[in-house]
Amino acid sequence: MKKEVRTRFAPSPTGFMHIGNLRSALYGYLFVKKNNGKIILRIEDTDVERFVEGAVEVIYSTCDQAGIVFDEGPREGGPYGPYVQSERKSIYLEHAKKLVETGHAYYCFCDKERLEHVTFMGTKRYDKHCLSLSKEEVQRRLDAGESYVIRQNIPIEGESSYTDLVFGEITVPNKDMEDNILIKSDGMPTYNFAHVVDDHYMHVTYVIRGNEYLSSTPKYNLLYDAFGWERPEYIHLTQIMKDETRKLSKRHGDANFDDFIRKGYLPHAIVNYIALLGWSPKSTQEKFTMEELIENFSVEGLSKSNSIFDEKKMAWLNGEYIKELSFEEFYKYALPYFEKSSIKGRYDYEPFARLLQTRIEIFSEIPEKVKFIDEYERFPSEKYENQRFKIDQELAYKILNSYLENLEKLDFKEDAWKDKVKEVVDLYQLKQGAVYSTMRWAISGVDVTPGGFVEIAMILGKEKSIKRLKQSSIWLKEDLGK
């Protein structure tokens, strides 16, 4: 009978959710949903010094937004709790003692000074010094209240191997593995030990985690063997990199889920993007709903080499999702960015929003795109040149001046301003685009605007529009040396 698929996401509460972490959670979730299994959330807080208040909330809020739901965990409850390691402290000590009894572990009383100079088999490793202590000696020192740790007793001979579902067979010589600490002197277990006993008692059958554990996994398997427990399957995940040599980490900034949300990314766009970073579907599909990700996920598609994070591609994907939003949804997301922009409270946002929906990839572009409303600065006259419409500066100058003629008398109505364009078109026998292109430059002074000349003029109002057009005519005249 095939064993039930159960995996876990086991972050330590550091206070933020790194994008690589999120991806591990995602893959675990996809794997489990695809195989009718369960995913549990376990908080690994055995490092008392690094604990951050509110960190568990950050983990949950991130996963909630990302659409990752756990079957068991501190919030969900479940039959194998508690799901927070600090609440399981006594279990670990008890199990470590069992290992001591069977000779798979031993007490160690070595102090820091000794540890600093110790070498073993030519390397700087613990030398099994305390392994040779007699039972009585150990008991005596324990009774005397000496500080101790419990170390795993790893054989010196032979080698250990296992099969990882993505990397294949991994073999590590036993002599290369150190007798690492299972129980720290503060009585807390180390990761190395705690996760093994938890995974066993939580019936975890698939361990999905970062590949920094790839070569230490044999040690953990030795622990499973020592207890007589069944070893789980392993799926080790590659790293997400900033560039070829650097990991994407919080130290470099911008790697947290929350940062991207704040920048104006849609949660699902982030999820979709990171799903594709290190995993590839059998088809050429790029956009996936969560259901489709589940449907298509398979460990064969998992990559064996690290991937470099490319925010440009994520932005593209985000833009695709933005275009799909209904206008109401778009407006809801966009609103805070308008509130942060220079037009805050002075214009109706809606016309801008309508124009912007197909023109931005991330919401944080909004303030920038709207800035031209207040800012109008001299720009190089070369900007008027347009190969397609065959415009040079000379022609731009003529167009501009013809347009300006009797402009004050004109009604400030959209149609009137459009008719004026036609007039100039006829005058010089041009394509409409030539006039619009010139006028858009003259009135905005920037490369990109939401909407064309007439839309901008309507937003700016008659007075401001005419003022800008006159100004641009003066600048152009100067540049032409007239």
Next chain:
RNA sequence: GGCCCGUUGGAGAAGCGGUUAACUCACAAGCCUUUCACGCUUGCAUUCGCGGGUUCGAAUCCCGCACGGGUCACCA
């Protein structure tokens, strides 16, 4: 440095002994257009880190080298 893992264009990647080496982003060119953007079309690896070998045939199998990552904590 020892051990473990990896290496296909600028980025993500498909490819699993015979393909014109998919596809997406980026980039470039062109088309369309009342600007910009969207959209559309085309281009972008004569070659798969390098060198050998096996084979009629290698990105795909084998060996060596180089490069990159991971790991060697009372951190996880």
